[in-house]
Amino acid sequence: MFEAERLKKLHEFATKGDLSTAERYTEHEHIECPVCQGDGEVLASDYCNIDGKALGVQFYGIGNEFGAHEALWSYLVHSVPAILAMAEREKRKREAVMGIDDDYMTSEKHHPGYVLIPTAKFEAIRSALGEEKAS
Numbered sequence: 001m002f003e004a005e006r007l008k009k010l011h012e013f014a015t016k017g018d019l020s021t022a023e024r025y026t027e028h029e030h031i032e033c034p035v036c037q038g039d040g041e042v043l044a045s046d047y048c049n050i051d052g053k054a055l056g057v058q059f060y061g062i063g064n065e066f067g068a069h070e071a072l073w074s075y076l077v078h079s080v081p082a083i084l085a086m087a088e089r090e091k092r093k094r095e096a097v098m099g100i101d102d103d104y105m106t107s108e109k110h111h112p113g114y115v116l117i118p119t120a121k122f123e124a125i126r127s128a129l130g131e132e133k134a135s
Contacts, residue, residue, distance in 0.1 A: 002082035010075055013068040089128070096121075096128040 105116040 002079040002086070007072075007075060007079070010068070010072040014072040093125075093128040096124040100125075 100117060100121060103118055103121065106114070107116070
């Protein structure tokens with residue numbers, strides 16, 4: 001089951017995926033490890049970063065970013081069916097209320113404080129909202 005709060009937490013700990021800052025080294029040279037502030041070196045072909053975080057070197061067990069990003073990605077991919085179902089329910093709700101402002105009546109004499117809508121529109125809205133209760 002999809003949980004928005006869990007997704008928010010995972011997103012908070014993962015990198016933001018700003019590829020404009022990404023660097024990739026492919027030559028066979030050694031560079032200073034950006035995670036250990038130069039206390040070690042890694043083979044340049046094993047190094048890439050996103051958001052200034054050395055994701056490539058995470059395979060060596062340095063830092064937390066890779067694990068956090070992997071957890072976010074795994075949860076997101078696992079949640080796609082539930083997210084798509086939620087989007088479809090939202091679409092049906094929007095469709096159900098479309099045009100309601102063109103087809104309503106008010107009567108301060110007979111029904112003060114109420115808006116009357118056609119039964120078919122009311123049933124469509126009720127059905128769309130009922131789907132959410134059943135989910």
